Amino acid sequence: MRLLIATDAWHPQVNGVVRSLEHMAQAGRAFGFDTVFLTHQDFASFPLPGYPEIRLSYATKSKVARLWEELAPTHVHIATEGTVGYATRRFCLDRGRPFTTSYHTRFPEYLAARLPVPEAWSYAWLRRFHGASNGIMVSTPSLERELAGRGFTGLMRWTRGVDTDLFCPQASDALDGLARPIFLFVGRLAVEKNVAAFLDLDLPGTKVVVGDGPDRARLAALHPAAHFLGMRTGPDLARVYAAADVFVFPSLTDTFGIVLLEALASGLPVAAYPVTGPLDVIGGTGAGILAHDLRAAALAALDITRETCRAEALRYTWAESARQFFGNIEQAHGMPPRQRDRHAHPVVGAMEHSQLG
Structure with a gap:
């Protein structure tokens, strides 16, 4: 099986979304999946003003169609709601291909902090975007409850992990000379x-x-x-x-x-x-x-x-995160599509996925 992950969040960004997706790709083989990515690197793009590490892509459904033939995926996961995610979503809907999505970031709150856009408008758009999927992956119980209260359906749990070999208690002089605490x-x-x-x-x-x-x-x-x-x-x-x-x-x-x-x-x-x-x-x-x-x-x-x-x-492992993620992929692709909304419009919102945390 081959999983295509479409994401607007990718290198050179350093954040939790990118790290999570990288770990899923590394774990995919253990679950029978070869994982490939569709990112801003596959399209013409330009840096987001004020956030040069974030690239906004000129992603189109026709370009996705050309890349699709080369990548030949059996399963699709759309990780972000930016232009790459939106173009992939349009292609899947036109071809009748099921897909899952994930909800990583409070884009409505981030947008409202910068522009006079009511949160209710952004949440309405996000419900339409994710409502076309066969499952929406969320990281925590409280986020799942919150989104359910806002009318999102088809929610699936996907927790995160940590590299406990790299991040561990150790003798360190990295901050020597600074006053404690x-x-x-x-x-x-x-x-x-x-x-x-x-x-x-x-x-x-x-x-x-x-x-x-x-x-x-x-x-x-x-x-x-x-x-x-x-x-x-x-x-x-x-x-x-x-x-x-x-x-x-x-x-x-x-x-x-x-x-x-x-x-x-x-x-x-x-x-x-x-x-x-x-x-x-x-x-x-x-x-x-x-x-x-x-x-x-x-x-x-x-x-x-x-x-x-x-x-x-130690309770949080990437192995358990991957078990949930690929289990959701298999479950969702065996389900009939819940909704076919072909009319949502793209939000150039890749900025919300640059969270380092």
Whole structure:
């Protein structure tokens, strides 16, 4: 079997969507799937203003049709709602080919933060986009309940994993010389990540920020005492996690937050707001503190042991994530299509998929 994954989120983006899809491709063989990708690299594209790592594609149904003959997929998963996803969706509907989709990001909230577009309009469009699929994969129970309440149907669970060999408690001098305790944020530096809520906190010790994005210069200018380390990946990122004392996750809009798992796997307790993502990953596990008072949560998290955090992270494996993902693919492709909506219009919304977390 050959699975085609159509996604607007792809390299050079560094984010949870890209990492999740890469892990699924690597695991596919164990489930009988050869996985191929359809991305902005297959079309003419241009950088999104303010987000140069995000490419907006001139994806067309006719180009998808030409590539389809070459790729010859037996199954289709549309990972994002941008131009690549939309063109693939149109092609599948015209050919009567079933497909699944996934809901990664709160695009309506992100769009409303930048433009005067009511969230209700965006959610209506997303219901039409995903409503044509044979199944919508979501990462957490709370997101599933929320989308069901907004009229989405055919929801399927697909959790995420973490590399517990790479991200682990270890001796690290990555942050030597900084006053403790060290409070860490890892993610894209953009308005939707709410990083200012972390940097504005009155906390002892040092604040460290890992990541890049359109808000970096502004945030660095406003908070000269914070340490901005830029983008870190792989072992370099793992050493930073291991050297910190608390991971602070100020986002109010992430649907999961793979960085939460990376922090826990490194033995790092989490402080976050009680919203979708943290509620599902941290909840009542004892591996973090969730509170509307983020400062109080950050300070209380200092008392959590690294052993507690690591034990919780070990529950999340990419093997289990892949089992759910490919199980959903097989189940959905054996089901009759639920809806054939050929009239939704594309939203050039790849920006919402650049989340690093």
